[in-house]
Amino acid sequence: NAGVTQTPKFRILKIGQSMTLQCTQDMNHNYMYWYRQDPGMGLKLIYYSVGAGITDKGEVPNGYNVSRSTTEDFPLRLELAAPSQTSVYFCASRTAEETQYFGPGTRLLVL
């Protein structure tokens, strides 16, 4: 039972490049989330999913897209990277008892 895993751990992008942040959970959780954490701040919700095939926007969705084709996977897509997207990205999934468990994070630097 690996919990929530994320890849890559760290990535440098040039402005305008695209990439996909991968997130996988093996706990059969229906709810999954993507957050971003800017320096010295708490986490803010980008997108979430309540189950396979169902996604919705969170607080800061601009510049991102998601898909949820399976219960296990919830990738986050950046289409045209901008310096404002430099952040640490966390994926999380939730138990029925409402506790969210987080992945180790992906640090993204856009130059």
Next chain:
Amino acid sequence: AQTVTQSQPEMSVQEAETVTLSCTYDTSESDYYLFWYKQPPSRQMILVIRQEAYKQQNATENRFSVNFQKAAKSFSLKISDSQLGDAAMYFCAYRGSSGSARQLTFGSGTQLTVLP
């Protein structure tokens, strides 16, 4: 919208001593959950403790306990017998009962230093 406030950006405690981290929140809901997460330098978000608002009894997890004051909308974390491994950023988080997302709303964090 719900807000979570952590008024102490930094705290320090001597090893083996006790420290209390403060958190207040603003909500109009009566049913919700509160959490404390720990974020060490590795950046991993680790659940420390959670509290259901309908429970009057304060949650405890080994050396960690909370003081939940629902009327005052206060949710402080007490760490007893502090250890060097407790040094981390601590985030208070709120999860309400309305909306489909059920996402967490985080405070800005308190950086805890443990002095040997």
